[in-house]
Structures are given as structure tokens and as C-alpha cells.
Amino acid sequence: MRENKTIYCEKCVGEIKSKDDLVVTNKFIYIVPYHEKCFSKELKGISTIFVGNKPINGTSANVSTILAVILGIVVLFIEELRFFSVVSLVVLCVRLYSWIQYERHL
Ligand SMILES: [Zn+2]
Numbered sequence: 001m002r003e004n005k006t007i008y009c010e011k012c013v014g015e016i017k018s019k020d021d022l023v024v025t026n027k028f029i030y031i032v033p034y035h036e037k038c039f040s041k042e043l044k045g046i047s048t049i050f051v052g053n054k055p056i057n058g059t060s061a062n063v064s065t066i067l068a069v070i071l072g073i074v075v076l077f078i079e080e081l082r083f084f085s086v087v088s089l090v091v092l093c094v095r096l097y098s099w100i101q102y103e104r105h106l
Pocket residue numbers: 009010011012013014034035038
């Protein structure tokens with residue numbers, strides 16, 4: 001496994017050097033990294049339709065992930081809602097993917 005992988009911004013193709021400058025979001029089914037500035041520019045542009053408007057990384061994303069996991073565990077005990085635990089598993093996987101692919105290298 002390669003350490004210190006360089007992360008390139010999806011919009012300007014520049015290197016993302018700091019964790020504070022990194023916004024990971026989804027574009028279609030892909031998980032892509034942006035500079036914080038480039039992400040807000042992208043949100044204002046036409047590509048908003050294709051880009052998720054919620055970052056996958058950061059504090060608020062961590063809180064939503066934890067909530068999704070707790071909810072996922074709770075619905076496991078409710079037969080009619082058990083399906084939703086799959087959704088929470090997906091949320092958790094996306095969050096982990098973002099961390100493994102991008103955040104841990106910065
Ligand atoms: Zn950029």
C-alpha cells in the first residue's frame with residue numbers, strides 16, 4: 001500500500017494539501033474530492049445536478065454517520081423497518097471509503 005498518496009481536486013485538478021481544504025462528496029455514484037473553494041463553486045454551477053450538495057467528510061457528516069448507524073441497529077429489531085438497516089450500512093461504507101481513499105492521506 002502506498003503512503004502519502006496525492007489527492008487531486010476533481011474540479012481544478014490541483015493538489016489538495018490539507019484536510020481542512022478537503023471536501024469529499026458524491027458525483028453520480030462516484031466519491032470525489034474537491035478543494036473547499038472548488039466545491040462551493042461547483043455547487044453554484046450547472047453541475048449541481050450531478051454533484052451531491054452534502055460533503056461526506058467533516059464533523060456534520062460524522063454525526064450523521066453515527067446517527068445512521070444507531071438507527072440502522074435500532075431498525076434491525078423492528079421487522080417492518082429492517083430494510084432500512086441496509087441504507088445505514090451504505091452510509092457507513094461511503095463514509096469509510098472517503099476516509100480510506102482520501103482523508104487518511106492528508
Ligand atoms: Zn480545486
